[in-house]
Amino acid sequence: MGLTAEQIAANFAEVVPAMTEAEARAEANRCLYCYDAPCTRACPTHIDVPAFIKKIATGNLRGSARVILEANVMGGSCARACPVEELCEGACVEAMHEKRPIQIARLQRHATDWALARKELPFRAGADIGRSVGVVGAGPAGLSCAAEARRLGFRVTVYEARELLGGLNTTAIADYKLTAATALAEAELVKGLGAEFRLGCAVGREVTWDELLQKHDAVFVGVGLGGTRRLGVPGENLKGVMDALTFIEELKLKPKRDVWVGRRVCVVGAGNTAIDAVTQAKRLGADVSFIAYRRGEAEKPCYDFEYDLAKKDACLFYWHLAPVRIEGDGRVERAVFKGADGREVAFETDMVIVAIGQAPRSDLLGSAPGVKRDEKGRVVVDAVTKQTSNPRIFAGGDCVNGGKEVVNAVADGKAAARGIEKMGIGTEKPRRHESTEVSRSGKNG
Amino acid sequence: MADLRIDIAGVKSPNPFWLASAPPTNTGDQVARAFDTGWGGAVWKTLGEPIVNVYSRYGAVDLNGVKMMGLNNIELITDRTLDVNLREIRDVKRRYPKHALIVSLMVESKREAWHDIVKRVEDTGCDGLELNFGCPHGMSERGMGSAVGQVPEYACQITGWVKEVARTPVFVKLTPNVSDIVFPGRAAKKGGADAISLINTINSVMGVDLDTLAPNPSVGGKSSHGGYCGPAVKPIALHMVSAIAKDPEIQLPISGIGGISTWRDAAEFMLLGATTVQVCTAVMHHGFRIVEDMIDGLSNWLDDKGFARAQDIVGRSLPRVVKWEELNLNYQHVATIDRAKCIECDLCYIACWDGAHQAIRLDTTSGMRRPVVIDEACVGCNLCKLVCPVEGCISMSPRETGAPGVTWKDYTKGAKLAPRAHHDNH
Numbered sequence: 001m002g003l004t005a006e007q008i009a010a011n012f013a014e015v016v017p018a019m020t021e022a023e024a025r026a027e028a029n030r031c032l033y034c035y036d037a038p039c040t041r042a043c044p045t046h047i048d049v050p051a052f053i054k055k056i057a058t059g060n061l062r063g064s065a066r067v068i069l070e071a072n073v074m075g076g077s078c079a080r081a082c083p084v085e086e087l088c089e090g091a092c093v094e095a096m097h098e099k100r101p102i103q104i105a106r107l108q109r110h111a112t113d114w115a116l117a118r119k120e121l122p123f124r125a126g127a128d129i130g131r132s133v134g135v136v137g138a139g140p141a142g143l144s145c146a147a148e149a150r151r152l153g154f155r156v157t158v159y160e161a162r163e164l165l166g167g168l169n170t171t172a173i174a175d176y177k178l179t180a181a182t183a184l185a186e187a188e189l190v191k192g193l194g195a196e197f198r199l200g201c202a203v204g205r206e207v208t209w210d211e212l213l214q215k216h217d218a219v220f221v222g223v224g225l226g227g228t229r230r231l232g233v234p235g236e237n238l239k240g241v242m243d244a245l246t247f248i249e250e251l252k253l254k255p256k257r258d259v260w261v262g263r264r265v266c267v268v269g270a271g272n273t274a275i276d277a278v279t280q281a282k283r284l285g286a287d288v289s290f291i292a293y294r295r296g297e298a299e300k301p302c303y304d305f306e307y308d309l310a311k312k313d314a315c316l317f318y319w320h321l322a323p324v325r326i327e328g329d330g331r332v333e334r335a336v337f338k339g340a341d342g343r344e345v346a347f348e349t350d351m352v353i354v355a356i357g358q359a360p361r362s363d364l365l366g367s368a369p370g371v372k373r374d375e376k377g378r379v380v381v382d383a384v385t386k387q388t389s390n391p392r393i394f395a396g397g398d399c400v401n402g403g404k405e406v407v408n409a410v411a412d413g414k415a416a417a418r419g420i421e422k423m424g425i426g427t428e429k430p431r432r433h434e435s436t437e438v439s440r441s442g443k444n445g
Numbered sequence: 446m447a448d449l450r451i452d453i454a455g456v457k458s459p460n461p462f463w464l465a466s467a468p469p470t471n472t473g474d475q476v477a478r479a480f481d482t483g484w485g486g487a488v489w490k491t492l493g494e495p496i497v498n499v500y501s502r503y504g505a506v507d508l509n510g511v512k513m514m515g516l517n518n519i520e521l522i523t524d525r526t527l528d529v530n531l532r533e534i535r536d537v538k539r540r541y542p543k544h545a546l547i548v549s550l551m552v553e554s555k556r557e558a559w560h561d562i563v564k565r566v567e568d569t570g571c572d573g574l575e576l577n578f579g580c581p582h583g584m585s586e587r588g589m590g591s592a593v594g595q596v597p598e599y600a601c602q603i604t605g606w607v608k609e610v611a612r613t614p615v616f617v618k619l620t621p622n623v624s625d626i627v628f629p630g631r632a633a634k635k636g637g638a639d640a641i642s643l644i645n646t647i648n649s650v651m652g653v654d655l656d657t658l659a660p661n662p663s664v665g666g667k668s669s670h671g672g673y674c675g676p677a678v679k680p681i682a683l684h685m686v687s688a689i690a691k692d693p694e695i696q697l698p699i700s701g702i703g704g705i706s707t708w709r710d711a712a713e714f715m716l717l718g719a720t721t722v723q724v725c726t727a728v729m730h731h732g733f734r735i736v737e738d739m740i741d742g743l744s745n746w747l748d749d750k751g752f753a754r755a756q757d758i759v760g761r762s763l764p765r766v767v768k769w770e771e772l773n774l775n776y777q778h779v780a781t782i783d784r785a786k787c788i789e790c791d792l793c794y795i796a797c798w799d800g801a802h803q804a805i806r807l808d809t810t811s812g813m814r815r816p817v818v819i820d821e822a823c824v825g826c827n828l829c830k831l832v833c834p835v836e837g838c839i840s841m842s843p844r845e846t847g848a849p850g851v852t853w854k855d856y857t858k859g860a861k862l863a864p865r866a867h868h869d870n871h
Contacts, residue, residue, distance in 0.1 A: 025510060029509045029510035035790070036814070037790075097788045097835055
């Protein structure tokens, strides 16, 4: 037991390395520069992929970073955290032609690293239009909304309950994909556009909805989801039972060696967060790290490439096991599940990590004046403008879609800023949302 | 196995692949190594009065990551002494009696100077001479190289002087930096040339360094126009070779030069009238070893096509190079897109829409975006096929017009055209 610091560092090193200039140029030259390209259409933020790639090929990195970051201010983290196999790279025509899609994510990282290294965004805020937006939450949705609103000339104040920028980007994505340092550096870039940040300022604690609506013409809500859902079985309060987000956040923010991990780790759930937990437990030094999931392999909510990653880390998977109880004398000793045949199965374990999805932030959202939510607690918004049933409140990201990718949250934040502009909020004739289409969430682990 | 041996103006060579007069033929050691690697012949780096070269001799154009699509040089003729060159030529020829060894010459425009060098060079036992009337930089400022090739009278006169004393075949190497290559070609013929080599390099400025603002190749921040060669110049060379080959007055064997890198390039030059081909840039890029696939590939292709001898393909495609006015105006073909192969990059669509004749539309009915040819609007220009990245996806299918062939000449005399695509019809 106990890996050396070097072993742990190697285990958490980036899986996908940065490109050299030569690599990037060569790869950029492979791009066909498709007309109305499928990769761009597949990106929720519609980054003009062929345009930014062509600019890498011509040595115009400033222009390339601008194309990416204007469309997606979190382009650096998306380059690392996006499930590109399902999005741009999955849509690349070269996947069909040469059987090798263009490495769009790595190229995007190459260009956005240029901006990160210079600590500035390659575009400026718009001329002041004398209206203001209050952004609640400094995660990907909020930061994106803040950046876009500044570009449109709004004055922006971001209210973040924690002392940390970036939301789940900073605290919940495995280090081997995206480090907290990168996520924080990227979030800092938004400050450069002149948005004001109020950290440690929670709605309902330091500030009220009424105060926000009084101070700002429009309010954007990008508060994400709440804590991990509870299993609801006996023994859940034993020592050694932990929720996945807490475990992952400790890994992100503390020195890795200070984070406790069990020797036999049982992760309940099979979404992408469960994968992050099971692989990171193994990489941190667990002897055995396994997933128990109530449905079958075909129903697992995680992406296939995440599943493959965990299998390569020698993590184990047990299907069709529903949690019944957790046993132990003060500490976890066994996790008991019920199989499809109704018989109970017990696993020796000293750490149970619960990863069955996050609950909506019902208290906070419930107090938002005039904001309707659906039966699952998700904020209901107009699909285009992201306007809620309160015309001056807009929303996006996980609190609307129930839990999707960083890139979806970024797309929502940008759309909301444009929606606030388009609906004339803060002008003499503000409009209510009119389109009948309503956002619906997708697959959620 | 096809017979690759070649006879050009009485010079025999084990194969048609020669090194052009250039840096790769600067020394006896290089030429010997080239022959050992498989090259059939070599034209020695141009001999003449001593010169001095500048530092920075070459510049290149890369294309989308591919290096040296075009190369230029501001290098002059040999900077080694005549005695050393002659000794090495004699030595190489003695060691490689069956290979073709031609010596390139350039001296001032005096009859005695030419007589003198021809005699001294032929004493080495070389197989022939090549008169460098082509070099477009440096030497031309001193009345040599392309300064001769650009004035048919000079070219004719100097060729005549050389022929007065030469005992071996005389090749005249032409500059492409003229308005019509046929006139210097005819001058060479009139002067008594036994063969023509072309093309020499094309006048060029390679580019400007965007950091220093100095043109390149930079000689301490300044540059001068130089001779351009490499894959980029091949189509220009093919045109000039075929123009010389088709001219009824010239009728001389041709040694083709200009962007030849592979056996395919070589075969094309030969089909358009070259008996041998000369290579420089590809060797400067990859070394002598490239000749291995040139020999192998040409041999396999000749076998596949049923040609027994390389010499048999010389000029085979020349009858098909005609004046525009002799083309059949009633021949029609239209683009056909193979849906099964289409990857929906839609480059054909935007190329046709923005860049050509608006004859491809996007079919979005199935939720996909498939390019579809509008047959009646397609003028058969080929652009879609040229931009398509997928081999065999877009082909040009002949469209039966049922009409007899009509040339421009016929048309201007009243012959009828078959119905054809027209922009204004849709």
